[in-house]
Amino acid sequence: MKEMLKVNNVSKHFGGLMAIDDVSFSINEGETLGLMGPNGAGKTTLVNLITGKYITDSGSIQFLGNDITRMVPYKRCKLGISRTYQIPRPFPELTALMSVVVSVLYGKDRVNQSLDDAGYEATHYLEFCGLFSKRNVLCKDLNLYEMRGLELARALATTPKLIFVDEVMAGLNPAEAAKAVGLLERAKEHFGVTILWIEHVMAVLMKAATRVVVLHYGKKIAEGPPQEIADNPLVIESYLGSSHA
C-alpha cells in the first residue's frame, strides 16, 4: 500500500494547552483510518492542522510527496484533501445545489466546465447523498442529518483523494447514524477515497476502520488494528478511567 499522508512529530498549543503533542502517524491509500479519543483529545485540532486552518508549531506534514505543512487551505483542497465539520457548517444562504456547485467548480481546476455543467455534476453528488429532492432548499433549512449528507456531498464534489470525516454520528438517532455509516462506506467504494474517520464512539470504528489511532490529551497513545486497540489497557483507561483498567 502506498503512503498517502504522513504526519511527523506535529505539535500545536493554544496558550498553555498542548492540544496536539508530538503526534506522528501515516495514512495509506485506500484504507479507513479511525481516529479515536475522548472529547477534547485534539482530534478536530489535528484535522485543522492537516487541512490548514491552523499551522503547526513544529513538525511537518506530507501529502502525496508534497510538503503541505505551511500551505494555504485552498491549495491543500486542490491537492485532494477535503473534510466535513463536526458541527455542520453549510453555506446558510445558498441552496443545497449551489453549495455543492461551489465545490465542483473550485475543488479542483477543471477543464471545459461551465456553471451549468457544474450544476449537472453537483446533482450527481446530491443524489448520491440522498438529497436530490432538497436541491433547491436553502442550506439553513435542512435538518441535521441532511446537513451532514450535504457536507459529505460538498466534500466529495471537490474530488478528494483523502477525506476527513469529523464525528458524523454526533447528534443523529440510531437509524440515521446507521444510514450515515452506510453512506460513507458506499462513498469509499464509489469514489475510491481514503477516509480518516473521527469518532469518539469505539464500537463504530471497530467495524468500519482498518486501523485505529488513539489520541488522549493531545498525545498518540495507541495505534493498530481495531481489535488490538479494543484490548489495549491504555485505551480502556483513557476512556473509562483508571479503575477499570
Next chain:
Amino acid sequence: MELEVKREKLVLRIGTQKYEWQIEPRYWLNPLIYVGILIVLPVLAYFFYPTLLPTLIDANLLAAIAIPLSWMTLGTGRMNFGPQFYIGAGGYAAALCSIHLGWPPPVTLLVALVVGLFFGLLMSPLAILAGGLYYTLLTLLFPLVFLELTFIFTDVFRGDVGLFGVQTMVNVGSFTLSQLITCMGALLMMLLYMFIVDKIMRSRFASSLAAINDDEEVAAAMGVNVNKMKIISFAIPATMIAVVGWFYAHYYGTFAGISYLPLAFMLKVLMVNMIGGRVQVYGNVVGGYFIAFLELLLIKLTGDLSPVLFPIVLLILLLTLPEGLFGLYRKRHYREYLPTLHVRR
C-alpha cells in the same frame, strides 16, 4: 478561442475554460420594457419638464455607484461605508488633469480608471485583514481623511471652493439639450454597469463570492482562493465607482470634495443600496431613482429642512421595508436556482 451558438446557449471556449451564456428570448421582453422606460423618461422630461433632467442624471449616477458597491459588499462579505472615497479619487484625478494639463474627457477617463484601480488595489488588503466592525470603521474614515487633506493642501485641491474650469463633457449650445445628452450618457454608464455586474452575479465567480459571504473558512476549505476573490471584488468595483467621480467632474465642470466626501453623500448611496435590497443589481436602479426623486420632493416640500428630514424618512422606510422595495417584488417572483445573495457582516 471558439464561439458556438446552440439552441438556447452561446458557448464560448477560451483555452481550457468554457463559458455558457443563456439566450432566452422569451425572457427578454421585461428587461427591454424597463430599459425602454429608462430611455424614454429623459426624453419626456426634455420636452415637458426639463427641470427634472438633473434629477434623472442624479438617479442614474447614484445607481451607477450603488451597483458596483453591491458587488463589493458581496465579494468581500463586508459593508464598505466609504464608497465616496473613490468618487473623490476619480473626480479629483480627472479634474486636476483637465485643468492643469488640458486633457479632454476621454483621456481623463483613463486617468480616473488608473487612479481608481490604484487605490482599489492599495486598499483591498483591508478586506482580508480587517474583520467586520474594523473594516466598516476604517472605510468610513478614509473619505473623511481625504476631505481633510483637500483642506490642508488647499492650493492643489481647493478644498474650500472646489476646482473650477473642468472641461465639460457635452457642449452643444443649448443647455437643456446638453443636459439630455449628459443624462443619456449617465444612463448608458449605469446600464453598462448593470449589465456587467448582473452577468458577474450569474457566473461561477459569483457562486464563490456567495460562499465567501456565507463562510470564508469553509469556502477556502472547498478550494476557493478567498483572498484573490476579495481583492478582485474590491479593486474592480472601486475602479467603477471612480469612473462615476470622473463623470461628476466633467458633468458639472467643477469638482469639490465637500460635495461627495462627507457622510451625507455616503448615506445617500448606502440608502440606495438598502432600498434596493443590498445586493440586488436591479434593485439598485429602483433605489437610485427612488432616492433621487425623494430628495427632490423633500427639497420642494421642506426647503431647508431636507438634510435633516431626508435620513429620517429613509430610516423609517428601512425599518418598514427591511428587504428593500425590490425585495417586495422578489418575494412574489421567487426563483431559487441562483443564490439569493444576502450580506451577513
